[in-house]
Amino acid sequence: RVLLDNLSQELSKLDNKVRFILGVVKGEIIVNNRKRAELLDELHRKGFTKFPKKNKNVDAAAAGATPDGEDHEESDEKGYEYLLSMAIGTLTLEKVQELCAQRDKLHDEVEELNKATPESLWLRDLDAFLVQLD
Numbered sequence: 001r002v003l004l005d006n007l008s009q010e011l012s013k014l015d016n017k018v019r020f021i022l023g024v025v026k027g028e029i030i031v032n033n034r035k036r037a038e039l040l041d042e043l044h045r046k047g048f049t050k051f052p053k054k055n056k057n058v059d060a061a062a063a064g065a066t067p068d069g070e071d072h073e074e075s076d077e078k079g080y081e082y083l084l085s086m087a088i089g090t091l092t093l094e095k096v097q098e099l100c101a102q103r104d105k106l107h108d109e110v111e112e113l114n115k116a117t118p119e120s121l122w123l124r125d126l127d128a129f130l131v132q133l134d
Helices: 002-025 036-045 056-062 072-079 093-115 118-133
Strands: none
Touching (some): 002 093
16 A cells, blocks of 8 residues: 555656646746746646655654744745756656656556555565566
8 A cells, every 4th residue: 555655646746747847848837037936826726736855844744743933835845846946957848758658657557556456466576576586
């Protein structure tokens, strides 16, 4: 189940990256010459998923505490960092094609994992182990 959750999260992140790059390339999302807060608001309105980096504060938040001094805007900024920290060289159609291929492959893996039973996964792992053992 953890593997499925991790793959699903990675799939969502790739899908968001593709949407973001296409939005920038098509001129639907303007990144330069505007306030960061406006850009963060636009990403939120357009339904981009936030993926905050995991750190000690995440564990504290899971326990019900809030990190000291962190406001809403700072939280938004961290959540969209996976998009805003992309190098300008990745904002190309070639990169979109590459990410789409990765996304499609990951989508197939998630679908396969969704259909698998614990027994079939165990047998698959056992087969892979036996191959390595030989």
